Amino acid sequence: MIPKTDLPADARLETRAVREGLPPGPYGENSEALYLTSSFVHPDAETMARRFSNEEEAFVYSRFSNPTVTMMERRLAALEGSGGCIGTASGMAAILLLITGLLKSGDHVVCSRSVFGSTIKLFQDFAKFGVETSFVSQTAVDEWRAALRPNTRLLFAETPTNPLTEVCDIAALAEIAHRGGALLAVDNCFCSPALQQPIGLGADLVVHSGTKYLDGQGRVIAGAVCGPADLIDTRLVPTMRSAGMSLSPFNAWVVLKGLETLTIRMQAQSQRALELAQWLEAQPAVERVYYPGLESHPQHRLAMAQQSGSGGAVVAFNVRGARAGAFAVVDQVRICSRTANLGDTKTTITHPSSTSHGRLSEDQRMAAGITQGTIRVALGLEHVEDIKADLLRGLSTLA
Numbered sequence: 001m002i003p004k005t006d007l008p009a010d011a012r013l014e015t016r017a018v019r020e021g022l023p024p025g026p027y028g029e030n031s032e033a034l035y036l037t038s039s040f041v042h043p044d045a046e047t048m049a050r051r052f053s054n055e056e057e058a059f060v061y062s063r064f065s066n067p068t069v070t071m072m073e074r075r076l077a078a079l080e081g082s083g084g085c086i087g088t089a090s091g092m093a094a095i096l097l098l099i100t101g102l103l104k105s106g107d108h109v110v111c112s113r114s115v116f117g118s119t120i121k122l123f124q125d126f127a128k129f130g131v132e133t134s135f136v137s138q139t140a141v142d143e144w145r146a147a148l149r150p151n152t153r154l155l156f157a158e159t160p161t162n163p164l165t166e167v168c169d170i171a172a173l174a175e176i177a178h179r180g181g182a183l184l185a186v187d188n189c190f191c192s193p194a195l196q197q198p199i200g201l202g203a204d205l206v207v208h209s210g211t212k213y214l215d216g217q218g219r220v221i222a223g224a225v226c227g228p229a230d231l232i233d234t235r236l237v238p239t240m241r242s243a244g245m246s247l248s249p250f251n252a253w254v255v256l257k258g259l260e261t262l263t264i265r266m267q268a269q270s271q272r273a274l275e276l277a278q279w280l281e282a283q284p285a286v287e288r289v290y291y292p293g294l295e296s297h298p299q300h301r302l303a304m305a306q307q308s309g310s311g312g313a314v315v316a317f318n319v320r321g322a323r324a325g326a327f328a329v330v331d332q333v334r335i336c337s338r339t340a341n342l343g344d345t346k347t348t349i350t351h352p353s354s355t356s357h358g359r360l361s362e363d364q365r366m367a368a369g370i371t372q373g374t375i376r377v378a379l380g381l382e383h384v385e386d387i388k389a390d391l392l393r394g395l396s397t398l399a
């Protein structure tokens with residue numbers, strides 16, 4: 001039997017973020033131990049046989065069970081309000097596990113057209129195994145409803161989206177999914193459970209790139225799927241056992257410790273994002289700002305209700321002068337990191353149409369609303385006045 005932590009049943013999210021996991025080991029360590037071991041030793045052959053046949057719960061082999069990974073999974077499950085969680089090697093591995101564990105040839109998926117680029121590519125790739133995906137508008141609920149077929153098994157959403165922070169209605173999509181006998185999975189990467197808990201809104205599953213806010217300091221690649229314990233145990237754990245897209249204990253430990261500061265980081269970074277977004281709206285060289293915390297955002301009200309009254313930490317904006325204008329701003333920063341990653345304590349700046357969305361055609365980008373003048377900034381923890389000054393260096397040359 002793998003023991004549980006001794007926490008009061010009503011312990012709140014902030015408390016679980018710091019305390020949930022496994023009880024300390026025999027030495028009483030206060031900070032969680034890092035179990036860098038590939039396998040575990042058993043007292044005798046009978047016990048070993050029981051553990052291998054799942055008659056007795058124990059750690060066996062780190063491809064599918066490791067105490068440090070279990071601690072991360074329990075802590076993240078507590079934050080998402082899910083019964084279970086399984087760690088994966090990356091965010092994309094989490095989606096791969098979801099597809100291979102839950103779907104079979106002949107099944108149909110409905111997915112937002114605005115999700116992460118590699119997610120679209122992965123769903124498209126599964127057409128060769130007989131899993132077909134229909135892509136629909138992020139925000140038009142009717143399109144989701146109309147796309148459902150008798151063989152639809154999964155609805156897949158991500159909210160807010162990258163880079164334009166479009167918000168979809170999780171509760172409405174959950175209702176459509178359940179009425180059609182399908183499951184709703186939500187990629188909760190941008191808000192993290194500190195701001196948004198999709199399962200509480202009716203979603204069945206949550207996928208994460210732990211690489212982003214869960215780690216929070218840009219150190220590791222990691223991922224996870226959260227959902228009902230029985231679904232994870234019966235469908236995803238066996239797939240993990242045979243397919244091995246496993247989370248390394250070291251990366252799990254980094255994410256585990258990152259979760260301890262998740263709520264205060266999300267609050268602080270989102271506060272900076274709101275301040276920056278309001279300031280950007282007043283800049284003459286800025287044509288449009290995309291941030292759910294602004295009243296000008298098309299889904300502002302929904303976002304505030306769904307995201308604990310917060311817009312999150314990512315801001316996108318269009319500058320004058322198209323590509324040359326955007327490059328002038330990106331090239332003149334001295335503090336922001338020019339990188340496509342996000343979810344770091346270091347503010348990052350990127351030009352989506354030549355990087356993350358560079359593989360799309362100009363038509364596809366225009367349909368998504370991403371122009372050559374679009375810039376995305378993911379706020380970190382620097383002083384926001386320094387970030388404004390960093391952006392103003394380029395913006396002041398465009399006005």
Ligand SMILES: *Cc1c(COP(=O)(O)O)cnc(C)c1O
Nearest residue numbers: 090091092116187189209211222
């Ligand atoms: C980064 C990201 C992913 C993929 O995660 P990796 O850890 O890089 O594999 C998936 N979804 C969203 C929204 C992301 O931002």
